[in-house]
Amino acid sequence: MKRTGVLAALPEGPRERLMELGREVSFPAGTRIFEEGQRADRFWIIRTGTVNLDVHVPGRQAAVVETIGADGLVGWSWLCPPHQWHLGAEAARPVDAWEFDAAEVLALCERDPALDHALLTYVVEVIGHRLRSSRTRLLDLYGPYRSGSAE
Numbered sequence: 001m002k003r004t005g006v007l008a009a010l011p012e013g014p015r016e017r018l019m020e021l022g023r024e025v026s027f028p029a030g031t032r033i034f035e036e037g038q039r040a041d042r043f044w045i046i047r048t049g050t051v052n053l054d055v056h057v058p059g060r061q062a063a064v065v066e067t068i069g070a071d072g073l074v075g076w077s078w079l080c081p082p083h084q085w086h087l088g089a090e091a092a093r094p095v096d097a098w099e100f101d102a103a104e105v106l107a108l109c110e111r112d113p114a115l116d117h118a119l120l121t122y123v124v125e126v127i128g129h130r131l132r133s134s135r136t137r138l139l140d141l142y143g144p145y146r147s148g149s150a151e
Contacts, residue, residue, distance in 0.1 A: 005071030006045055009122040014115030021105060022098035027051075027091040033074065036088045041102045043075035049095030053087045055134060062088060065134040076123045076130075078102035087130070 109116035
């Protein structure tokens with residue numbers, strides 16, 4: 001089976017060291033994994049299932065900005081001060097994932113420059129992608145022209 005996502009982005013040795021810190025968790029469909037604004041102290045790599053990322057919109061239902069599936073990274077806010085979730089997350093379908101404690105991963109990254117660089121590079125790519133996805137989805141939902149393009 002070919003690896004994708006964060007596991008494919010990490011060199012073999014650093015990937016193995018990271019995975020030693022992971023623990024298997026499951027979330028039934030409909031479970032809120034975290035809420036926007038709460039303390040971010042962990043992250044997940046999805047094994048199976050899907051997670052909806054959403055943004056709070058005052059006076060409206062939360063808007064789903066992206067759906068993350070197998071091999072996807074859920075959570076990057078643990079890496080950046082003030083360590084608060086920028087989005088919310090909910091299991092759209094039953095989820096099996098590896099969960100990682102941020103403090104443990106950050107301590108490992110201090111000792112393992114190859115992991116630190118590869119993980120940081122991957123997370124920066126995820127942040128950029130999520131910002132673009134959020135912008136596009138919000139334009140679809142609330143923009144004057146839908147999909148961000150003039151009609």
